[in-house]
Amino acid sequence: MYNLTLLQESWTVQELFVTANTYSANILVGLIMIAIFFIILMALKNYDFDEALFSSGLVCFILSILLRVSGDLNIMFVVLFLIITGLAGFYMYGKKKFG
Secondary structure (H helix, E strand, O other): OOOHHHHHHOOOHHHHHHHHHHHOOOHHHHHHHHHHHHHHHHHOOOOOHHHHHHHHHHHHHHHHHHHHHOOOOOHHHHHHHHHHHHHHHHHHHHHHHHO
């Protein structure tokens, strides 16, 4: 598990968040991105599921690229949102073209 004694040196909430994200190998921000993905997905429940999935995946993919460039996110989450966006896009294309 993680060494929580390192968090004693954090004096502000921002330092606590940065320290926790650093020692969890940037997974903390990734889990927050997954939560944002599901929040956007549920906010778009009035649309078709494939359109909502594509839109929320695209938004989270763009945000994850920005967070990866700044060094706050693991590359695994960028690839995850790229796969979600790509599969939803291919499904929408196939649905439109073939059925």
